[in-house]
Amino acid sequence: MPRTARPVELALTVPDGPGPLRHRVADAVVAELRADRLRPGDTLPSTRTLAAALGISRGPVVAAYDELSAAGFVVSRAGSGAVVAPGADRAAAGGALTHVHTPDGRHSATAPPAGAVPRWDLRPGRPDTTLVDAAAWRRAWRVAGSVVPGNDAGAGPPHERLRRVLAEHLRRSRGVAVAPDDLLVVPGVGASLRALPAALGLVGAVVALEDPGYAEAWTAFTTEGARVAAVPVDDDGLDPAALPTDAAAAYVTPSHQYPLGARMPVTRRVQLLEWARATGGLVLEDDYDGEFRYDVSPLPALRSLPGAGDHVVYVGTASKLVAPSLRVAWLAPPRRLRERLRLELEARGLVVNEATGLALAEFVASGALAAHHARVTRTYAARRAALVAAVARHLPGAQLAGVEAGLHVVLRLPDDVDDLDVVTGLARHGLAASPLSAYAVEAPVRGLVLCYAGLPETQADAAVRVLARVLLAG
Structure with missing residues (x-):
């Protein structure tokens, strides 16, 4: 029995x-x-x-x-x-x-x-790497392969050329004016966040995080001894007025709030900087997919505001623009903190190997990255439009959030629906998605986080039909 x-x-x-x-x-x-x-x-x-x-x-x-x-x-x-x-x-x-x-x-x-x-993998963080120009990528690696590796075993590779071309890329694409010497090249955002509490004096201090927000950041800061505080977000992202009075830092995704997709308006950005100036706090800006905008004018990074360089640790990545497996990201801390952060990163072995840095530098310098960005933006815009249209057809009245930017949208669900059960049901029909509640600490949110980057336009209708069938059956 x-x-x-x-x-x-x-x-x-x-x-x-x-x-x-x-x-x-x-x-x-x-x-x-x-x-x-x-x-x-x-x-x-x-x-x-x-x-x-x-x-x-x-x-x-x-x-x-x-x-x-x-x-x-x-x-x-x-x-x-x-x-x-x-x-x-x-x-x-x-x-x-x-x-x-x-x-x-x-x-x-x-x-x-x-x-x-899964037949349709709509989990976030998955750009379509098949869109990378294979010939341009091979050329970049041939250049990298022609350079004899350095022999300094006491420090990470200097990545001089990569830092130069990244500084120019950030100036043009994100409005961030930063000297090459102020950039630190790191092996991905998630692991590098773990170095911030020790390097920035945040062990034992309160770090405010968006709720719902990036779960890896919450885990990284908690594991490294920071005291994290959840700050609820609204349609404009994080409200600086809601920051705890004892917060020493605030981790934010102002260009496209993760995962809900809000764009923090200029008024809140200025308020956030005013908070940092008044309290001596730090703003940790994760600009994880700031390059992708549709139907709206691009907002420069928060780090581009006057005086922000003294208070903002800017975090950028190649994960969404090129490929997550490349494992390359960059940090632009205030100059007074750069050396402390560099030493902490090296002590933890958080460095990018020399050949990868050389290849990416050539890919950027040759113009291949700019061409790739233009191509994938057009493709992702079409895929986003197909997904949004399919949702309108098969789930009329459904609430979508974050459609103006990034690589994913959020389909909101009623508070009494267990989105984890929905995800389980979708998986049985070959569709992978992420539950919105998994990104929340205290916020009572329910929904599905759906990445459209790898969903061909011709497949959007079929995928949403499955989505509608599971939701309506529940």
């Missing part, structure tokens, strides 16, 4: 280590199975409840549950949450894990099960 599901309270001990937090949460759940404190048929706590108990954002817990589900340890049931699967205890006792532990302690996700690749 099947065992009746019972809800359990998990007193998890999440191990420390260099691996992603989602892997460590999943490991902790498997450890509970191995110790017989968790059994088949048990219902796991909701992702929100477990995140609150662990003192972390909901995003890594959602990702951990997804990982446990993909590996077969749990099954997701609409209306019932995540339930421990039959045989999961035996698998855990036999040493099975949700991912591979490599000998040096790093983690890599297991490959998805056969047939699990």
Whole structure:
């Protein structure tokens, strides 16, 4: 006779280590199975409840549950949450894990099960890398390959040419006037955020973050000892008047609030700088997809405002413009903080290898990046229009947010709808999306974050028909 599901309270001990937090949460759940404190048929706590108990954002817990589900340890049931699967205890006792532990302690996700690749992958953060001009990319790497590597083992590569061309790119595309010497080249935004608390004197200090917002930032600052405070966002993004009185820094995405898509107006930008000047606080500006605008005039980066260079740590990335796998981003801190930040990054090994820097520098300097930007902007604009039109046809009255910029839109759902259940239902029909609630800490938001960058115009209608069928069935 099947065992009746019972809800359990998990007193998890999440191990420390260099691996992603989602892997460590999943490991902790498997450890509970191995110790017989968790059994088949048990219902796991909701992702929100477990995140609150662990003192972390909901995003890594959602990702951990997804990982446990993909590996077969749990099954997701609409209306019932995540339930421990039959045989999961035996698998855990036999040493099975949700991912591979490599000998040096790093983690890599297991490959998805056969047939699990979605037909439509609308999860955010996925530009269409097939649009990169392969010939121009090969030429850039030939140039990089012609340079003999340096031999300075005591520091990261200087990336002199890359910093020069990036400074010019930022001036032209984002209105940011920064000297090449003031730029720091880093291996992606997520890992580099972990260096900021120690380098900028924020350990133990209050850092304000947008809610909903970028879950990786929340995790990075929390892990590194900052005290994070959630600040709700509205249709204009973060309101500087709502910042905690004891905040030492504010992490914001003013050009395209992540994930809701608001554009912070100039009035709030000025207020944010006035707050920084008055309090000595820092503004951490993540300009993650500031290059993409549709049907609206581009807003320069907040860092472009007069006097902002003394108070703003500007963060940019090649992830959305070129490819996430390139692992190249850049920081422009106030000059007084540059050396401290550079030393902290190098001490943590957060450097970009020389050949990658040379190739990207050539790609930019040759004009290939500008041509690529123009091409993908046209393509993404058409794909966005196709998705928005399909939503209007099949889900009349649906509320879309963030359509003017970036690479994703947000489909808002009623507060009584569990968007994680919706995502699970969509996955069964071959459509991958992200639940809006996974980006929230305290904000009661429900919705779907849908990236259209990789969705061909000819597929938009079919994908939205699936979306409508799952939503209307619920």
